[in-house]
Amino acid sequence: MTVALPSHGPAPVKRALQPFDVTLRHGKRYQRVRVAFLTFSVLLTVGLPLWHLHALDVEGAGLAADNRWAAVGRWLPATPPPFVGAPTSVWVAFFELVDPLETLATALFRGVTLSLVWTVLPGVLLVVALGRFFCGWACPYLPLLAASNAARGLLTRLGLPTADVRLPRQTSRVVLVGVLLVGSILGVQLVPIVYPPAVIGREAFRAVFYGSLGAGALLVLAAFLFDTFVSRAGFCRSLCPGGAMFATLGALSPVRVVNERSKCTDCTVCDVVCNLGQSPMTNQLDGGCERCGKCIASCPTKALSFRLVPLRTGKEEAP
Amino acid sequence: MNRRGLVGAVAAALALAVVPKRVKAAPQRKIRPPGALPRGQFEQACIGCFRCAEVCPTKVIRFPGALSLEVATPHLELADRACVLCMKCTQVCPTDALVPLRADADVVAKEVRMGVPKLTRSACLPWTGQGVCRLCYQVCPYPDRAVELVGPQKAPLFHADACVGCGLCEEACPESARAIVIEPLP
Numbered sequence: 001m002t003v004a005l006p007s008h009g010p011a012p013v014k015r016a017l018q019p020f021d022v023t024l025r026h027g028k029r030y031q032r033v034r035v036a037f038l039t040f041s042v043l044l045t046v047g048l049p050l051w052h053l054h055a056l057d058v059e060g061a062g063l064a065a066d067n068r069w070a071a072v073g074r075w076l077p078a079t080p081p082p083f084v085g086a087p088t089s090v091w092v093a094f095f096e097l098v099d100p101l102e103t104l105a106t107a108l109f110r111g112v113t114l115s116l117v118w119t120v121l122p123g124v125l126l127v128v129a130l131g132r133f134f135c136g137w138a139c140p141y142l143p144l145l146a147a148s149n150a151a152r153g154l155l156t157r158l159g160l161p162t163a164d165v166r167l168p169r170q171t172s173r174v175v176l177v178g179v180l181l182v183g184s185i186l187g188v189q190l191v192p193i194v195y196p197p198a199v200i201g202r203e204a205f206r207a208v209f210y211g212s213l214g215a216g217a218l219l220v221l222a223a224f225l226f227d228t229f230v231s232r233a234g235f236c237r238s239l240c241p242g243g244a245m246f247a248t249l250g251a252l253s254p255v256r257v258v259n260e261r262s263k264c265t266d267c268t269v270c271d272v273v274c275n276l277g278q279s280p281m282t283n284q285l286d287g288g289c290e291r292c293g294k295c296i297a298s299c300p301t302k303a304l305s306f307r308l309v310p311l312r313t314g315k316e317e318a319p
Numbered sequence: 320m321n322r323r324g325l326v327g328a329v330a331a332a333l334a335l336a337v338v339p340k341r342v343k344a345a346p347q348r349k350i351r352p353p354g355a356l357p358r359g360q361f362e363q364a365c366i367g368c369f370r371c372a373e374v375c376p377t378k379v380i381r382f383p384g385a386l387s388l389e390v391a392t393p394h395l396e397l398a399d400r401a402c403v404l405c406m407k408c409t410q411v412c413p414t415d416a417l418v419p420l421r422a423d424a425d426v427v428a429k430e431v432r433m434g435v436p437k438l439t440r441s442a443c444l445p446w447t448g449q450g451v452c453r454l455c456y457q458v459c460p461y462p463d464r465a466v467e468l469v470g471p472q473k474a475p476l477f478h479a480d481a482c483v484g485c486g487l488c489e490e491a492c493p494e495s496a497r498a499i500v501i502e503p504l505p
Binding site: 048049052056059080084085086088089091096098099102103105106108109110113115116119170177180181184185186187188189190191192193198201202205206209210212213214215216218 | 324331334335336338339340342345346359360362363364365366367368369370372373374375376378381382383384385386387388389390391392411413414415416
């Protein structure tokens, strides 16, 4: 589908439909809940280290508050919070939400222990039930992805070229296995060094505790530049090992986007707006769907919706 | 999944089952938080979640910033601060790279070995007869076990087998002397 744009020349310029051409028309409450959850996740990424730092400074009265965030954290309570951790490893009172990928990497080295299983179980159960929702609801890279998409939109409107190299979707699975193998050959955990939520969490901690950023910021920047100039949402779609892990674990999730074909007009708007290369229009969605709900929100005829799909089949048959 | 995908998946699973267990890597010698697994095993278990650094009351647990394979593992900056053996870091580690330990004097004495004390006698005030000092002995959580005062000048003698490596002696030693340092485990 093409759109006609005004230009300075004598004839209108046509180009393919772009995500910024698409309006999100309904499903606004879902989007608001999702964005609120995401905001909470991002605030947690920076806020938890800040709260802990403030509690440490108060507890260690006599230790100078040697960080420039002291003024910001002064309004936080002086007792440390009952949560500890990062986007990929949060401890809330008595249960843990630890990233399955990092736990798998540990288990490959150290074997599967009861303690590891107990630690990772809540997170795994959530992903098995809800699919790759972490990528769409909680990943701290999402604001950067939105910025990258906005930058792409701006560049396109300015007439500057942006490539959209679509790497095969299996690439992220290859990256996943590759990262685990190379890490095991080197004898270190490579996942926390290349997996964006872990890197962003640690950089946020570093920024709060030390007032500076480290090498991880370079990786995040590289991913952002890749997404902006080479491939739309390319890191999430085809490179992120964590995304591949979630997609594999969440492949049997019963919560699916379903297209009611009787209402569908094949306008392709849902396919265009999907960041992860899924095809809601043809009901071809696999574990890679991050349940962001943008396809549902963009459909002009409300043909798309979330449904609970029976587990025995991989795809829902169109009604 | 098509046949090629299946073959790939099986090959990957086999590789991942075999390679990690066969590898013997030799990471750098660093002073790790208390309760850490031995060198080599610690780097395999630590996921760099920084919870240990978040709860450390003296903020001695640090993460390096420079680009390296160690960028996601913590170490103790004993040149700057000391560990007070509160054991909070061991309580929050999600993968048991730091084995949970109670903050009990006997448990810690038995289970914790973070480093080896190295005394430069030529810089030490009692040993060179230049002063009384004895600060290291006074701050040591295990006096007469990890460090004892010997001789007529009551100079410190360190015992590495009883030393937990907390670095309180290094912190107490006067700046002009800097005689005692905790070095990473061999």
